[in-house]
Amino acid sequence: MAELMGTRETYGETLAELGRTNKNIVVLDADLSSSTMTKFFAKECPERFFNMGVSEQDMMGTAAGLALAGKIPFASTFAVFASGRAWEQVRQAIAYPNLNVKIVASHGGISVGEDGASHQMTEDLALMRAIPNMRVLIPADGMEMKAIMKTIIAAPGPFYVRTSRMKFPVLYDENLTFRIGQGSIVRRGSDLTIIAAGYMVHVSLKAAEILQQENISARVVNMSSIKPIDDELIVSCAKETKAIITAEEHSIIGGLGSAVSEVLSEQCPVPMRRIGINDTFCSSGTAADLFEHYGLTAENVAQAGRRVIADRSRR
Numbered sequence: 001m002a003e004l005m006g007t008r009e010t011y012g013e014t015l016a017e018l019g020r021t022n023k024n025i026v027v028l029d030a031d032l033s034s035s036t037m038t039k040f041f042a043k044e045c046p047e048r049f050f051n052m053g054v055s056e057q058d059m060m061g062t063a064a065g066l067a068l069a070g071k072i073p074f075a076s077t078f079a080v081f082a083s084g085r086a087w088e089q090v091r092q093a094i095a096y097p098n099l100n101v102k103i104v105a106s107h108g109g110i111s112v113g114e115d116g117a118s119h120q121m122t123e124d125l126a127l128m129r130a131i132p133n134m135r136v137l138i139p140a141d142g143m144e145m146k147a148i149m150k151t152i153i154a155a156p157g158p159f160y161v162r163t164s165r166m167k168f169p170v171l172y173d174e175n176l177t178f179r180i181g182q183g184s185i186v187r188r189g190s191d192l193t194i195i196a197a198g199y200m201v202h203v204s205l206k207a208a209e210i211l212q213q214e215n216i217s218a219r220v221v222n223m224s225s226i227k228p229i230d231d232e233l234i235v236s237c238a239k240e241t242k243a244i245i246t247a248e249e250h251s252i253i254g255g256l257g258s259a260v261s262e263v264l265s266e267q268c269p270v271p272m273r274r275i276g277i278n279d280t281f282c283s284s285g286t287a288a289d290l291f292e293h294y295g296l297t298a299e300n301v302a303q304a305g306r307r308v309i310a311d312r313s314r315r
Contacts, residue, residue, distance in 0.1 A: 004167040005142030008106045011163050012037025014149040015074060016044040022153065023048075024070065028063050030056045030077040036106045036163075038076050056081045060089035060101075067099040072153065075101060079108035079162055083124035094158050095133045101158050108138075108162040109249035110277065110294065111199060116284035122277045126254025128160040129227045135180060136227040137161045140201040141171040144224060147178035155180060162198065164249075166287055169202050171222070181228035189219030192243040192305050195234065197223050197256050200247040200275070200296065207247075207301035218305055229259045231267065238268040243308040245273045247301050252276040271311035273304040 019025045019041050026048045033039040033051065042049040052059040056077050063073040075082070082105035083090070094101045110120045128136045137152075137159060139145035145163065152159045171186065186201065187208050196204040201222045208218035219241055221233065238244055244264065246257040257274035264272060277294055291297055 003170045005170050006164070006167040007139050007142055007145040008035075008037045008163040008165070010142035010145040011104055011149065012040040014146045016040040018149065018153060019045045019048065022072070024072045025153070026050065026066050026071045026073050028052055028059050028073060028075045030054060030059050030081060032077050035078070036076040036104070038074070056086040057089045060086045061093050063101045064093040064097070064099050067094075067101050073101050074104055076104045076106065078119060079105035079121035079124045080119050083121065083127045083160065087127055090134075091131050095131045098133045098157050100156050102152055102161070103159065104161045104163060106163045107165050109164065109198070110282050110290045110296075111164055111166040111249060111287040113165070113287040113290060114284050117281040120282050122249070122251045122282070123254065124160075124162060125226055125248075125250050125256065126258070129254065129259065133158055134227065135159045135225075137180075138198040138224050138226060139163070140198060140222045140224055141168045143170060143172040143174060143176050144178060147172075147176045148224070151178045151180060164199060166199060168199055171201065178224075181225050181230060183221050183223040183225065183230040183233045185219060186222050187218070187220035189217040190241060191217045192245065192308055193219040193221060193237040193241045194245045194247060194301060194305070195221045195223050195237070195256065195260055196247040197226060198249055200249055203296065203298050204247050204301055206298035207305065210298055210302040211305050216305060216309065223256060223260075226256055226259060229263065231263050234260055234263045235268045238264055238270045243271050243312050245275060245301060245304045245308055247275040247296070249296060250276055251279060253279055271308045271315070273308045275301050275304055
């Protein structure tokens with residue numbers, strides 16, 4: 001069985017580790033430290049940890065003020081609150097003045113499970129992508145989360161990073177270097193390309209195995225940098241495999257699928273299918289049941305692969 005590693009757990013542990021040596025790091029949380037895992041930093045550096053209570057808008061404004069004072073603020077809460085409730089403060093107080101605030105939001109997507117539609121944030125990538133100056137990242141495993149932390153701590157300006165309640169299989173090793181604006185090929189293939197983010201990278205790798213049994217060679221790309229996105233890699237995959245699928249734990253509107261579609265429509269149109277939440281609010285249930293019900297499974301991705309190849313053959 002593959003080793004599992006949590007992106008939110010790795011976030012908290014790495015934050016505490018970085019905080020020991022970088023005294024400019026400050027952390028703000030909206031009364032969810034045990035869930036976002038900023039509790040590790042709170043224990044390590046209590047004098048630089050601020051529990052803002054159930055006041056996400058105030059938390060973002062305070063983070064902006066700390067950034068203006070020369071600190072490196074990390075602001076954490078659930079994705080639905082970070083990108084939804086505090087959207088205006090993120091836009092006006094953080095992104096508009098291009099301040100050095102790192103928003104790391106946990107519990108993104110439907111893998112929140114039983115908490116239901118009110119907490120299953122499937123629109124956060126669309127909301128954050130639309131804000132100028134904001135960079136949007138989703139790690140595919142704990143190792144990539146650690147690499148992302150080390151990268152964004154040194155990169156000025158605002159970031160939105162989504163972590164998950166679920167633990168993911170380990171994909172990378174400790175030597176990973178993360179580069180903003182670059183995707184990575186995690187499986188070679190020649191017949192089609194599956195571009196995925198977060199947990200859906202692992203689902204897509206399983207889909208590629210299913211297709212391999214049918215003599216269909218699927219390339220899998222981890223597009224952890226949603227904005228800026230890797231135009232060059234997307235176009236090269238389109239030219240080489242001539243068919244694209246996107247897979248994301250997010251609405252098909254405004255997220256990874258939209259970002260890839262924008263690139264392809266302008267630079268290299270090819271047959272494409274999007275796997276994601278089909279413009280609906282979701283239900284309460286276990287993460288596994290919800291992934292099955294809303295079509296975020298390896299078989300659904302594989303079926304999209306068969307269809308996009310059929311689309312290509314009809315051209």
